[in-house]
Amino acid sequence: MTRRELEQLVDLGEGLSLEFKRRVPQPQRIAKEVVALANTRGGRIVLGVNDDGTVAGIDHASEERFLLRQAVEAHCQPPVDYETERVVVEPRCDVLVVTIPESDEKPHLVVADGAPEEQGAVYVRVEAKSMEASPETVQELREQRQKSGTTFEFGETESLLMRYLDDYGRISVSQLAQLADISPEQASQTLLRLTRADLLHLHPDEDGDYFTLNY
Incomplete structure (x- = not known):
């Protein structure tokens, strides 16, 4: 992805399939976003962008990738597939684009550390938010x-x-x-x-x- 393509993506604003994050938040919070996109239509999480669309960038893309991988592996069940792409905005200022396809293994759950899978929560995207799914939505998935x-x-x-x-x-x-x-x-x-x-x-x-x- 080029810088221009990144700018066009960010100009779309947050929505059903697009989420902005300044950086990788607490593990279960980023896992919620990943799971919600996988359970809905797929989409992208753009790391290094504020909620208002301001491109702030991240200093260490490799560290953010590591934190993301740890969160997904620890808290997403069953595992969620995703890809990451680093976009250089300026020296020592990168944006990380995380692409999550719509899953064929729905529903994915967010589980707490050490908790059994049946205690996990299912999330879906509703407009620009990730929210816990109702029992009807879980059964439909x-x-x-x-x-x-x-x-x-x-x-x-x-x-x-x-x-x-x-x-x-x-x-x-x-x-x-x-x-x-x-x-x-x-x-x-x-x-x-x-x-x-x-x-x-x-x-x-x-x-x-x-x-x-x-x-």
Whole structure:
């Protein structure tokens, strides 16, 4: 990547697939960003850039690479693939571009030192933030490979759901539970079943996940 290409990348600003960091933060914090990108659509973390897009640079790219590798190896489960590229901005001032592809092994978790994997947390990108995934999002990540061939019975609950979506455009687990007079667990499974069948789309959101029609 050239300096000009770096400037064009930074001009895009932080978003769903782009995160700026002044330097590698605490291990679990950078692991959260890596995992969130891998669990969503992939993207880049640019080290040496402030949140406002100011290119501050880093003095020792090799040290930042080492800290990043340590954090990913210690706190990302299963392991996340990534690549790094050093861009020279000026003498003794580099930027490190970390590219994380969308993973085929979702969901990746962030685990604490010495903690078992089942105690880890799953993160996804929502707009320009990395946030902890809801149970519905975690289950959807686990089942993405199994979407094809999903079958289900289209009953009263599904009919109510479709009519509601035609009128209002979006629905949450709690709204479906109230609408159909079923438990939140049943509402969640109904929505996820229709999502696996590609009839609905799940939108992670920091104010609460919601579902929309997928057409």
